[in-house]
Amino acid sequence: MAAAAVFALFATAGCGRGSGPSASDEINVLLVVIDTAGAEHMGYELPDLGHTPNIDRLARDGVLFTRAYSPAPWTQPAVASLFTSRMPSRHGVLRLFDVLDEEHTTMAEWFEERGFRTAGVISHMLLESRYGYAQGFESWDATPVGGHDAITSHAVTDRAIRWLDRHDRSAPFFLFVHYFDPHFAYWHHPEFRLTGDYRGPVRPGMGIWELREARERLGPEDLRYLVALYREEIAYTDHHIGRLLDHLRRRQLDGETLVIVTADHGEEFMRHGWIGHTRTLYDELLRVPFVMRLPGGPEGRVVETPVSLLDVLPTLMALAGEPADPAAEGRSLLPWLGAKAPAPAARELRAEVSFASRPEDPAALSQKTAFKTAWLRPDLKLIHDLVEDRFELYDRSTDPEELRDLSGAHPAEAELRAALLAWERTREARGVERPGLQPSPEELERLRALGYLR
Ligand SMILES: [Zn+2]
CATH class of the missing domain: 3.30.1120 (Arylsulfatase, C-terminal domain)
Incomplete structure (x- = not known):
């Protein structure tokens, strides 16, 4: 019943190409979150670099929201807001070691109640199940969690693919996949080289506190190199997101899967005197990539109306034909997934x-x-x-x-x-x-x- 309800709606969402799924189709949801990926560092905003071809292609095949914002500048409150459509001061995850309370109905619980198979693959220790993020997930695979100096995107994709290969299609799925590599430490990836020649104090994989202690002495060349290392990590992550999307295609799941790619927050590189995140609310931390590809939905649409991570859950509810939750603090983005995009709106966040x-x-x-x-x-x-x-x-x-x-x-x-x-x-x-x-x-x-x- 759940799948039919969801997809009755998807079929009436105003599918642009006229070949939208019928009410009997199963539609799955793949939600990809890249930890610490600022929108300003994505390939579609830096066409000279072209270092995120897979996310860029997804944007061309779907809807790109260029002004998408996280309500918080670090992982735990941001992901809890994504999962609940509540601001941090509403869901209560504000500080290190806060736990997302059982009283909240999370996105995964919502899917689970509607008969979806639910799975998460994560790579950040702060999302481990004891912090409450695994609520509603049948499977919560934290195997790829490796700490700040581990490179994990390949393992995250491998684990997600393994779960997809076990999925028997008896019910639709909700798969949450979390990538961590752009988070410090920033490693060099020679196969995605953006760094160029450099001789200076910054080293790949340098400890964050060593970097912060040296920050006032870093010149423009050093910062350019640091940002290039960070973008290589984004490129590497994009490559493994591409492998996951290719796998969906190979399994012929891409025509029946809503794909969302976003980030929990961005990163700062001395524009305001600091390296990392958690301390400020500037756009370098709050503005995140946000791409949605709905089967049969619009292609190549670019939306400049401000939107929020809080909007994901209300959008899914609207797609399922359910009334808006009055306690949700986000709004449905369904109008932007229809045949004709609404006029830009002055949304306040x-x-x-x-x-x-x-x-x-x-x-x-x-x-x-x-x-x-x-x-x-x-x-x-x-x-x-x-x-x-x-x-x-x-x-x-x-x-x-x-x-x-x-x-x-x-x-x-x-x-x-x-x-x-x-x-x-x-x-x-x-x-x-x-x-x-x-x-x-x-x-x-x-x-x-x-x-x-x-
Ligand atoms: Zn994070």
Whole structure:
């Protein structure tokens, strides 16, 4: 019944080519998340590099959302928001060791209730099942988790392919595949060479804290090399995503599978004085790749209306013909998957980070402590640092890199502040303090190596 319900809807979603699936077709969902992949580093935004041909092809075959945003600048809150369509302060995963509560109905639970076979293949220790992300997944394969200095995309794809080969097609599937390689450490991949000749202090695989300690001394050549290494990791990941998509084709599943490729957040390379993520709410961290290919759906559509990771679950619900969940904080993107795209809309989004701010956190965390909220209008962005009670305002049309703070000098600031502060009051009313897991000494050591702690 579930598959029929989902696909009755897919058939009426306004399929552009007129060859959409019939109500009896089974439609599967493949959701790919690349950890730490900023939209500005994707091949379709850097055509001279062409280093992500597989994702670029998927965009040409489907719908590319060029202004897609994560509500948080690091893995745990972002993935929890993707899975629940709730902002971090609603689902409660705000800080290291917070657990996604059983009370939330996750995307996988929603699929499971509708008869889908559900599986996840992950490669990040912070998504291991004890943090609550495996809710609703029949199979949660964490075998590829290898830590910051392991290269895992090949293994992630192998494990996903292995699961697909065991899938017997008696029911549709929801497969979540998480890639980790672009996350530091940044390794050189000679077969996807973007680095060129370089002699300097940056080395492939360099420890994140060593890199951060050297950051003020890095010149433009060093940063170019560092970014090239990072993009080689994205290229390598794209290659293995390509293998997964090829496998879908070989198994003749691609015509009956909705494919979504996105990221949990991006990465910063000294544009705002830091290397990595978790500390700020600039677009280099929040703007993520977002591509959807729906069988029989539109091809080559580019959507500039702002969208959010929060929108994925409402979109799937709408595709299944189910009413919108009033508690969901995202919106269905179904109109953009129909025959005729709607006119661009002025969507407003929010973002937040509360990182490492518990009083019992080791003092060593202080460099990464961040308590910030942001209000994103298509033309302007207001960021509020809650620790320093300081605001920053950026004109997104003339200053997309957010380098010229207009706070105190823009006529629209009062309106944005009012919106942001009203939302902050609802956050405070709910309370953001929750007990988290107590990390073991080994866990602290692993997190140190990953750059979360020092
Ligand atoms: Zn992440």
